[in-house]
Amino acid sequence: METIRINDNVSVTSISMTKxxxxxxxxxxxxxxxxxxAAENALLPYVLKSGTALxxxxxxxxxxxxxxxxxxxxxxxxxxxxxxxxYFDAETISDSYAPDGEKPVAGLLKLxxxxxxxxxxxxxxxxxxxxxxxxxxxxxxxxxxxNEKRQYASARCQQExxxxxxxxxxxxGEKDRIDGITAKSLYEYYASIMTSSxxxxxxxxxGSIDEAAAAxxxxxxxxxxxxxxIPSTEIITRGGxxxxxxxxxxxxxxxxxxxxxxxxxxxxxxxxxALTVFNSVFGAGAHSKLFNNVREKLSLAYYASSQLEKxxxxxxxxxxxxxxNFQKAYDETLVQLEEIRKGKITExxxxxxxxxxxxxxxxxxxxxxxxxxxxxSDRVAGTDxxxxxxxxxxxxxxPGDVANVAKKLRLDTVYFLxxxxxx
Amino acid sequence: MELTFRKNELTGESMYCxxxxxxxxxxxxxxxxxxxxxxxxxxxxxxVDSKFIVPGxxxxxxxxxxxxxxxxxxxFDQPDGSNVFDKFSKxxxxxxxxxxxxxxAYLFSATANFEENLAALLDYVQSPYYTDETVAKEQxxxxxxxxxxxxxxxxxxxxNYINCLYSKHPVKKEIAGTVESISHITADYLYKCYETxxxxxxxxxxxxxxxxxxxxxxxxxAGIKKNEPFTEPIRKIYPEEPAQIASPYAExxxxxxxxxxxxxxxxxxxxxxxxxxxxxxxxxxxxLRMLLGKGSAIYxxxxxxxxxxxxxxxxxxxxPDYGFTAFEGESKDPQRVYDIILxxxxxxxxxxxxxxxxxxxxxxxxxxxxxxxxxxxxxxxxFIQLLFMGIDYFDYYDVYKTVTYxxxxxRFNTHFVRENSALSVVKPL
Numbered sequence: 059m060e061t062i063r064i065n066d067n068v069s070v071t072s073i074s075m076t077k078x079x080x081x082x083x084x085x086x087x088x089x090x091x092x093x094x095x096a097a098e099n100a101l102l103p104y105v106l107k108s109g110t111a112l113x114x115x116x117x118x119x120x121x122x123x124x125x126x127x128x129x130x131x132x133x134x135x136x137x138x139x140x141x142x143x144x145y146f147d148a149e150t151i152s153d154s155y156a157p158d159g160e161k162p163v164a165g166l167l168k169l170x171x172x173x174x175x176x177x178x179x180x181x182x183x184x185x186x187x188x189x190x191x192x193x194x195x196x197x198x199x200x201x202x203x204x205n206e207k208r209q210y211a212s213a214r215c216q217q218e219x220x221x222x223x224x225x226x227x228x229x230x231g232e233k234d235r236i237d238g239i240t241a242k243s244l245y246e247y248y249a250s251i252m253t254s255s256x257x258x259x260x261x262x263x264x265g266s267i268d269e270a271a272a273a274x275x276x277x278x279x280x281x282x283x284x285x286x287x288i289p290s291t292e293i294i295t296r297g298g299x300x301x302x303x304x305x306x307x308x309x310x311x312x313x314x315x316x317x318x319x320x321x322x323x324x325x326x327x328x329x330x331x332a333l334t335v336f337n338s339v340f341g342a343g344a345h346s347k348l349f350n351n352v353r354e355k356l357s358l359a360y361y362a363s364s365q366l367e368k369x370x371x372x373x374x375x376x377x378x379x380x381x382x383n384f385q386k387a388y389d390e391t392l393v394q395l396e397e398i399r400k401g402k403i404t405e406x407x408x409x410x411x412x413x414x415x416x417x418x419x420x421x422x423x424x425x426x427x428x429x430x431x432x433x434x435s436d437r438v439a440g441t442d443x444x445x446x447x448x449x450x451x452x453x454x455x456x457p458g459d460v461a462n463v464a465k466k467l468r469l470d471t472v473y474f475l476x477x478x479x480x481x
Numbered sequence: 482m483e484l485t486f487r488k489n490e491l492t493g494e495s496m497y498c499x500x501x502x503x504x505x506x507x508x509x510x511x512x513x514x515x516x517x518x519x520x521x522x523x524x525x526x527x528x529v530d531s532k533f534i535v536p537g538x539x540x541x542x543x544x545x546x547x548x549x550x551x552x553x554x555x556x557f558d559q560p561d562g563s564n565v566f567d568k569f570s571k572x573x574x575x576x577x578x579x580x581x582x583x584x585x586a587y588l589f590s591a592t593a594n595f596e597e598n599l600a601a602l603l604d605y606v607q608s609p610y611y612t613d614e615t616v617a618k619e620q621x622x623x624x625x626x627x628x629x630x631x632x633x634x635x636x637x638x639x640x641n642y643i644n645c646l647y648s649k650h651p652v653k654k655e656i657a658g659t660v661e662s663i664s665h666i667t668a669d670y671l672y673k674c675y676e677t678x679x680x681x682x683x684x685x686x687x688x689x690x691x692x693x694x695x696x697x698x699x700x701x702x703a704g705i706k707k708n709e710p711f712t713e714p715i716r717k718i719y720p721e722e723p724a725q726i727a728s729p730y731a732e733x734x735x736x737x738x739x740x741x742x743x744x745x746x747x748x749x750x751x752x753x754x755x756x757x758x759x760x761x762x763x764x765x766x767x768x769l770r771m772l773l774g775k776g777s778a779i780y781x782x783x784x785x786x787x788x789x790x791x792x793x794x795x796x797x798x799x800x801p802d803y804g805f806t807a808f809e810g811e812s813k814d815p816q817r818v819y820d821i822i823l824x825x826x827x828x829x830x831x832x833x834x835x836x837x838x839x840x841x842x843x844x845x846x847x848x849x850x851x852x853x854x855x856x857x858x859x860x861x862x863x864f865i866q867l868l869f870m871g872i873d874y875f876d877y878y879d880v881y882k883t884v885t886y887x888x889x890x891x892r893f894n895t896h897f898v899r900e901n902s903a904l905s906v907v908k909p910l
Contacts, residue, residue, distance in 0.1 A: 155492075198739055208629070424857065
């Protein structure tokens with residue numbers, strides 16, 4: 059891994075991975091997640107990928123990419139803790155696999171840099187037609203949040219657990235903010251953030267870092283930057299208190315139960331390794347206690363699992379159940395947590411959990427996006443830990459550490475997506 | 482056993498393959514620089530295979546719908562009461578299985594202890610153990626899996642769509658069956674299906690990633706249990722499917738934000754496998770890119786009219802005996818999308834296909850093929866799916882290079898036929 063700092067805000071990092079036949083490029087523009095700007099940050103990538111100075115329309119971009127053997131370029135917004143990231147992702151076959159000796163990597167770099175730094179504009183504003191279309195699409199995206207019930211229940215539980223913090227703001231922002239955005243106001247916003255944000259660019263595969271840096275400098279040399287930082291996130295440390303209970307009704311065939319636990323562990327804490335292993339023992343996989351008890355022993359669910367939201371220090375448990383089995387599934391989840399607290403972790407459960415995490419981490423070395431995602435997340439969390447060091451940290455965890463960290467968990471929120479309300 | 486070595490100069494990949502005396506097909510594609518490795522052990526048996534004649538018998542066997550999927554779940558129970566996941570978990574293998582219309586497959590990925598995981602895979606897939614008690618236990622879990630799909634609008638959209646296209650073929654049925662159909666499944670039925678479709682001569686194993694050919698082949702040879710290969714094929718019985726569609730339109734209301742649609746064409750040029758099937762696939766994929774890709778005039782028109790957004794996508798599903806294209810997305814007015822696409826396709830028919838578009842779309846197919854080598858899991862799954870259709874994915878180029886503009890024109894005329902089209906819509910409540 060090699061990094062070139064273009065200036066105080068912008069950096070280019072190269073990760074070589076020539077065993078893959080592709081090269082991928084990622085651009086991450088870090089913005090604080092705030093109610094006032096969340097919708098603009100979410101709209102912006104969709105406008106930027108619809109027209110660039112190099113290819114002023116969607117069709118021209120699509121044809122340009124198809125000519126590079128079907129290279130891809132996408133743009134969206136990510137939410138990592140309270141960092142709302144405007145994210146571009148592009149991928150092409152590496153030069154050595156282009157049958158006629160073309161240079162698809164250079165071609166793709168040129169397009170993505172044009173999309174990020176040199177959008178298609180009309181009289182100092184974005185193209186009005188593009189902006190109006192993407193405003194409609196942005197509203198649809200916000201509305202579509204409810205469509206996938208399993209993810210919806212999980213995300214709603216995260217929001218409820220993170221109530222009162224910026225993390226409760228949805229990834230795509232709020233719909234009522236969209237109407238006020240114009241082609242001119244969005245362009246002005248874009249121009250202001252491009253020089254006042256941390257921008258991380260990654261090239262992974264067979265690309266040359268110097269070539270990538272040169273493609274970036276072509277644009278950044280003309281700009282004046284002001285100091286910027288990566289937005290930081292604090293975990294939730296709400297003290298004890300009443301359980302926060304939320305029930306929503308929707309016309310669904312299956313109830314979705316989600317439990318939000320606070321862990322009091324930060325990504326940089328010594329305990330974080332034990333928390334990661336705890337999550338695996340508790341509910342991350344077919345070896346876990348939730349899978350083997352809620353699903354296999356009691357036949358209550360097809361899925362019953364836990365996931366770690368490390369930036370906010372939360373663990374969310376999800377299960378799809380018959381409505382009337384709410385209490386059974388809830389009780390069994392807490393019973394399993396109690397078992398871990400008491401140190402009742404079998405050798406097999408423990409070993410399987412460690413191995414599952416190691417297997418996942420090692421697989422990142424075969425996956426350009428996964429590896430880059432790890433490092434972006436590491437940067438946002440401020441942990442500064444190479445993947446190899448994270449793997450070593452996991453190997454040092456003991457069953458006792460897992461039992462101890464389990465004692466830190468406190469159930470904060472119970473969310474239930476129930477069926478249609480009885481009239 | 483003897484393995485054949487093959488090398489592909491265009492991709493740089495190597496493959497070792499052969500057929501074991503048990504009838505099992507073995508395919509190993511080593512990628513030494515990878516951290517991970519992957520194995521998939523599959524059978525030519527899916528949700529459409531509920532009616533068949535066992536080799537050596539004359540009577541037709543008919544079993545409840547959803548049984549292939551049920552059997553997949555029950556393979557994880559072991560005679561000693563243990564759960565197979567435990568074995569993989571111990572060795573750090575990430576094990577899973579899936580059932581599709583035509584395939585059931587058992588798989589794992591690992592970054593360590595590959596041989597131990599491989600031995601575990603071979604062992605459990607060859608160790609059926611079903612009792613009425615363990616079979617009954619699964620009713621609750623699969624019942625919840627079916628319920629989960631009941632709440633999935635994309636899944637409902639898809640099944641309503643293929644129910645428009647097909648009136649008889651079992652592809653129209655839900656893979657997991659229904660809560661009612663699975664209530665009839667017994668241990669005896671499971672054994673009957675197992676003894677038929679899990680004969681090793683009906684199966685194949687594909688291994689890729691950081692593996693050692695000599696070591697893996699030893700593990701496989703040691704892991705193969707006694708098996709008498711069938712000397713005649715399993716006769717799968719499908720009802721006669723008429724060429725015409727069952728219904729042009731389906732609609733369902735669910736708790737969603739805006740209408741979703743899926744439309745496309747029933748493939749009536751079926752009954753082929755191997756190279757001709759792959760060639761048809763490449764032709765249709767090229768046409769979908771040319772006609773409905775992001776750079777196409779139809780996409781632009783619909784997008785500019787705010788009738789589609791960037792969830793719009795196209796796909797072609799193929800098997801020797803059925804096939805269909807599917808275009809899906811979200812729209813305020815699905816019927817209008819349908820009408821515009823069909824009208825615009827008529828205009829293309831009059832004007833002719835653009836040669837430049839054809840060449841560009843063909844390049845995209847090559848890029849996709851190259852890219853498909855990246856992910857060992859995706860590659861192995863694609864490889865085995867195509868293998869079971871008689872297609873050699875390793876030598877994709879041999880077929881790819883033969884596809885001409887004229888082939889695309891012919892395919893356009895046979896596939897994109899208005900009478901064979903249908904529209905499925907899921908609307909908000």
